Amino acid sequence: MQLSAYSDYSLRVLMHAALRSPERVTIDEVALAFAISRHHLVKIVHDLGRSGYLETYRGIGGGFTLALPADEIGVGDIVRLGEESETVIECTRRREGPCRIRSVCRLKGVLDEAAAAFFAVLDRYSLADLVAKPSPLRHALGF
Numbered sequence: 001m002q003l004s005a006y007s008d009y010s011l012r013v014l015m016h017a018a019l020r021s022p023e024r025v026t027i028d029e030v031a032l033a034f035a036i037s038r039h040h041l042v043k044i045v046h047d048l049g050r051s052g053y054l055e056t057y058r059g060i061g062g063g064f065t066l067a068l069p070a071d072e073i074g075v076g077d078i079v080r081l082g083e084e085s086e087t088v089i090e091c092t093r094r095r096e097g098p099c100r101i102r103s104v105c106r107l108k109g110v111l112d113e114a115a116a117a118f119f120a121v122l123d124r125y126s127l128a129d130l131v132a133k134p135s136p137l138r139h140a141l142g143f
Contacts, residue, residue: 049064075129
């Protein structure tokens with residue numbers, strides 16, 4: 001399973017904010033640190049703010065900070081926010097119609113079990129776990 005860029009960037013934004021907490025962070029700082037397009041980050045920061053993970057500030061001196069303690073932000077929750085579905089394969093809503101073997105196929109069940117295991121692992125970790133050793137991360141990001 002490959003994460004969408006949206007999920008990847010969401011986690012990076014939150015990690016950056018956690019590493020800089022309680023300071024405000026700007027989208028430009030995150031874009032520069034991770035070499036990501038600012039354009040991509042604007043929507044992500046907005047959505048993370050609307051979802052209650054970031055506190056956003058407009059205007060001069062604006063930016064964002066974590067809205068929750070890092071140990072209360074679950075990695076699985078952030079990935080679920082960024083992914084369209086927890087389903088790996090879709091057997092009924094396809095452009096070309098339902099799969100011809102879906103009534104006898106076991107593949108979907110196996111892949112659903114694998115996806116559940118994937119999210120079960122992510123659910124064991126918080127943002128705090130991702131930034132547990134901040135010094136090397138801060139150094140790698142240039143602050």
